Amino acid sequence: MKTVSILGSTGSVGRSTIDLVASRTDKFRVVALTANTNVALLAEQARALGAEHAVIADEKLYEDLKQALAGTKTKAAAGSQAVVDAAGIPADWIMAAIVGAAGVSSTLRAIEQGTTVALANKESLVCAGPFMMEAVRKHGTSLLPVDSEHNAIFQVLNPRQIDGVKRLILTASGGPFLRKTRAELGSITPEQAVKHPTWAMGRKISVDSATMMNKSLEIIEAYYLFNVKHDKIDVVIHPQSIVHSMVEYIDGSILSQMGAPDMRTPIANALAWPERMATTGDTLNLGNQINLSFEQIDIVRFPSVKMARDVLQANSPAASAVFNAANEAAVAAFLTRKLKFSEIESVVGETLQTAEIPSVSSLEAIFQTDADARRIAEKVIAGVH
Numbered sequence: 064m065k066t067v068s069i070l071g072s073t074g075s076v077g078r079s080t081i082d083l084v085a086s087r088t089d090k091f092r093v094v095a096l097t098a099n100t101n102v103a104l105l106a107e108q109a110r111a112l113g114a115e116h117a118v119i120a121d122e123k124l125y126e127d128l129k130q131a132l133a134g135t136k137t138k139a140a141a142g143s144q145a146v147v148d149a150a151g152i153p154a155d156w157i158m159a160a161i162v163g164a165a166g167v168s169s170t171l172r173a174i175e176q177g178t179t180v181a182l183a184n185k186e187s188l189v190c191a192g193p194f195m196m197e198a199v200r201k202h203g204t205s206l207l208p209v210d211s212e213h214n215a216i217f218q219v220l221n222p223r224q225i226d227g228v229k230r231l232i233l234t235a236s237g238g239p240f241l242r243k244t245r246a247e248l249g250s251i252t253p254e255q256a257v258k259h260p261t262w263a264m265g266r267k268i269s270v271d272s273a274t275m276m277n278k279s280l281e282i283i284e285a286y287y288l289f290n291v292k293h294d295k296i297d298v299v300i301h302p303q304s305i306v307h308s309m310v311e312y313i314d315g316s317i318l319s320q321m322g323a324p325d326m327r328t329p330i331a332n333a334l335a336w337p338e339r340m341a342t343t344g345d346t347l348n349l350g351n352q353i354n355l356s357f358e359q360i361d362i363v364r365f366p367s368v369k370m371a372r373d374v375l376q377a378n379s380p381a382a383s384a385v386f387n388a389a390n391e392a393a394v395a396a397f398l399t400r401k402l403k404f405s406e407i408e409s410v411v412g413e414t415l416q417t418a419e420i421p422s423v424s425s426l427e428a429i430f431q432t433d434a435d436a437r438r439i440a441e442k443v444i445a446g447v448h
């Protein structure tokens with residue numbers, strides 16, 4: 064029996080993970096599940112899988128959670144510290160699938176257990192990459208990437224041939240507005256932006272995908288995960304989302320991992336690692352005349368990709384934290400109709416230019432940088448209109 068915990072079990076990645084765990088209750092036993100506000104789904108998951116702990120981040124919902132779990136053996140807890148504590152309850156495998164910088168502390172706590180952490184929360188590496196990777200080394204943790212692109216690279220990157228790697232190639236679907244000009248982006252609504260053409264995901268990552276900010280965050284994520292220079296990480300547009308990413312070696316070989324655009328494949332890869340398990344998700348039918356196309360990314364149309372490269376070139380974890388915080392503030396403003404879709408990147412760019420980029424030597428300093436950057440971004444957003 065592998066004991067598993069899922070941080071962010073009620074989200075898109077969390078629900079796919081639950082699906083896989085539920086398909087093999089003979090192999091997996093659930094220790095802890097966490098959510099932010101969705102008490103009903105959290106309690107339903109905890110009941111269905113007999114979870115030992117269920118934790119809701121919103122403290123006001125503690126009584127609701129207790130009531131929803133009445134008659135079960137599941138222990139209820141509430142508050143953001145309780146979520147971090149849940150990440151520290153011993154488990155063999157922990158999924159970090161909270162969205163945004165809100166997941167940083169719990170991801171770190173999970174890493175400090177020194178077992179296996181499946182990482183969906185890319186913002187943990189974007190905000191605090193050096194601290195996370197240092198903890199991975201110190202505690203001997205197996206950090207398994209769940210982002211489909213990084214999981215693809217993880218599957219085809221031979222650690223013994225690292226000197227032979229020419230470049231990592233992240234694929235990007237281009238999102239729902241790939242063929243729209245910048246001028247056409249002004250009137251995009253939140254409803255349109257969260258409808259991704261190939262993937263079903265949470266709202267924040269769907270907007271990130273539409274602006275290409277998701278790929279920018281992924282460049283930074285790949286930089287920390289695979290320890291390659293940033294100029295060795297490329298992005299190509301691949302609208303079908305079937306080739307999930309590639310590694311090009313110096314002998315001209317390009318190795319890729321393919322699959323249907325269903326997160327249950329990379330999650331299953333991480334859940335069963337180092338073995339394999341059958342997925343409950345969609346699989347690729349090669350008999351269906353699948354056409355694969357690749358094109359260069361237009362960095363004038365998608366300026367955030369250059370911003371991510373500049374952030375890495377600055378070689379400062381604080382710059383990366385500012386980049387992420389500004390984007391989270393801008394996406395939240397767009398989703399609540401306080402900002403136009405086409406203004407998201409300029410808010411991020413202006414915040415990066417305005418914010419002080421301190422040298423940071425602790426996670427506390429990263430959190431302070433994150434909070435300061437959010438305040439600056441809010442001012443930039445207020446000044447846009």
Ligand SMILES: NC(=O)c1ccc[n+]([C@@H]2O[C@H](COP(=O)([O-])OP(=O)(O)OC[C@H]3O[C@@H](n4cnc5c(N)ncnc54)[C@H](OP(=O)(O)O)[C@@H]3O)[C@@H](O)[C@H]2O)c1
Binds near residue numbers: 102161
């Ligand atoms: N979705 C995908 O296909 C996909 C693919 C690759 C990588 N990722 C990454 O995986 C992470 C999760 O994405 P998602 O699409 O699954 O997001 P999502 O659907 O929005 O789910 C987010 C999860 O985090 C919880 N949460 C939100 N704010 C929280 C807070 N302040 N404290 C504690 N928990 C909180 C939510 O709880 P409630 O439900 O109660 O709000 C939910 O369980 C993101 O970092 C994303 O970039 C996602």
